[in-house]
Amino acid sequence: MSENEERAGLPETSSPPVPAPAETARTPDPETKPNSRKPALIVEALLFGLIFARGLFSKARVPGRRTPAAVPVPTPPAVPDRTPEKTGRAADRNLDMHSGSNVKKRERWGTFFIACAFALGIAAGLGFVIAYWLGGNDLLLGGTLAVFLGAFGSALVLYSHLLMLHKEAAEPREELPSSAGEREAALDEYCTGTRDVQRRGLLKWMGVAGTGLVAAMIISLLRSLGMSPYPSLFTTIWKGGERLMTAEGQPVSIALLEPGSSVTVFPEGSLGSERAQTVLIRVKEQLLQLPQDRANWAPMGYVAYSRVCTHAGCSVGLFESETHQLLCPCHQSTFDVLRAASPTGGPAARPLPQLPLYVDSDGNLRAGGGFTAPPGPGFSGMS
């Protein structure tokens, strides 16, 4: 009988109005296998049985007297209050019950470890403060702070494992959906309240108009966060006739580069600009295989491309003169310098925009127009 009662304890109490202890009692409890039965166990089981049974009755029948986390019982039959209120805590299973000597030992060692951690923590905490005021470095400060926090943290965790009785609590869960009656009542409150409002249509339109206007206002305010992407995103940066300038602001003469070398150039007046950065490369003229319409864009083997990767916008900073490839170090896209910087490997899909060049009367390189496309990563609407 005692096993039955214990088995019928907490887990099943949530099955609402009619608890069925007889049915659930069939599965044997791990605690009380017949062959391992000892007097102490019987007493314990009896005790538990009693407590559980009492909990069961008080929970199932008396709605006002249930444990804190207990189930709200939908249809409470009015039964007079027979038992004093009992929290679920009293029903917790003491896992230490069978090992009295172990608990003693645990307590001894626990006290020792925790005292050690405590002492260590205090030393480290003092160490941090002293180190700080003596101008200690971050290494020392971090170390002492870590030891301080770690010691106190470990002490607390040890406390819970070694100096607190091991108990297993079990609480019934609430049935999550409310009862039909409760839901009905809530809906009823809402409907009754709503019926008290006259001219509900007006309120509705006010709500719609208000929401719409607020949205429109937010969009308007957002507008001041940024200018329109047109035309700045579509600009091809260079203007025809602009001189090419090195980062130091020197004009680029045709004698600047040997074949196989490169330099970063900018339009006059926007030195160091992120989107305007251009890579100027000199290759042997006979190697170039530019399309027909660009044939005269590369005087003396000088070609210029946007230095901003068309993939994700990094600087295409590496020029391999052996293979005539431009390489982007971010995602390893490669572009063929000889063939109008068309992509040859990696994730880039579009060629680097090319800059037409010509030589002016002073022997300096000038742009023959803008880039062939807006420089940088792609976006909807660019051609």
Add this chain to the structure above:
Amino acid sequence: MIEWLGRWLDSRLHAAKFVRRALNHVFPDHWSFMLGEIALYSFVVLVITGTYLAMFFKAGSDKVVYQGAYHPLVGVPMSEAYRSVLDLSFSVPAGLLVRQMHHWASLLFLGAIVVHAARIFFTAAYRRPREINWMIGLTLLALALVNGFLGYSLLDDLLSGIGLRIGYAILLSVPVIGPWITFLFMGGTVPVATTIPRLYSLHIFLVPALITALLALHLAIIWRQLHTNYPGPRRTDASIVGSRLWPSYAAKSVGLFLLVFAVAAMLGGLVQIDPVWIYGPYNPVAVMPGAQPDWYLGWVEGALRLFPGVSLHVGRYLLIPGVFFPGLLLPTLIFAVLYAYPFLEKLFSSDDKPHNVLRLPYQQPFSTALGCAVLMFLFVLLLAGGDDVIAVATGSSVVALRKLLRILVFIAPAATGALVYLLCRGVRRGSQPHSPAPPEYVAVEEETTTKPPTVGNRTSG
């Protein structure tokens, strides 16, 4: 004292009932419930250290010339933001410690969230009634990813500047509206003077406020629904088994908070992270080989690298730049599947009952296999995100390595999924020889009758 305080509060708040309920609240004992707590406490560490950092950081893009304590950069022009980070690192006592703790804590935060989410997924804890919390959790993960990126982009060093340019390219690649949202968000074509203050206000105000609100909701819902339990003796859908808040769980949990803080302090004090003074200030013309994002965005970086160079044109106009597919579409798809997963599963298994006892990974071969395959996919992408570094380290060519990874990114997840599926099936078959087809819980209980009723989170074979 406690009694007096209690009376004082209760006479004003009528709190006794709630307090009693709270003290008796039951938390399961299994270690894996700690993962979410680690994430929570990492966030607390982030807020504490971040507040301290905000006292020193200046989110300015004005150009200044450095005249501070770090000699190699004296005389170098840089932004005000970068200078304030240098000053914080070299001139404020414990400033570097707090900054490194903040960065390490963010890695812990993301790591804990990911492992926590994996635990939820592999034990099917997302099932009814916990679908809402699953979705809130995913939103928290997304916000944490965004805020991590915003955070390390603020420093305006060379590495973060490159990251910001890639972020700009991804944002710009959104079909049709890309240019507009990019200009709203960044204020112009690529990092301009307005960008860093904007990132800053998002990083320290908007996103953390959202995270805090959702975190509160997340916890409130857990409090309402109670935790799940692993299958074991006494653990049923109708009850929760574990330790009570007072005293056992409270001690453990506060201890865990201190330990998380300690780990952040140890890493922050002893292990260098994001040494921006080595990278130098952002310079739009400079390049930096081997640039890597923080690990939690490594998979996006890898996807950017592996995805072939295609883009969608309409006539002669570009409609969708190639970056959009790996940079935005892929993460969106992964998150969409994760958001929908509880409902998809419901659709296919037609199991809409509430569940409070978890499924063990081997009890759900398909989900487990799918989850492992996705993790493997992300892992290969993470490797691909560092393919240049790996190639240099192993002396192989990046091109060959990338070819291999492009195959591996499909093969490895498929193989992993198949293997895990078969493994789960095998374990499941091996674990239930005595009972033909009983409900999970009963099978477990019968088998563990000879075991002491401790945490009991597994069945014996």
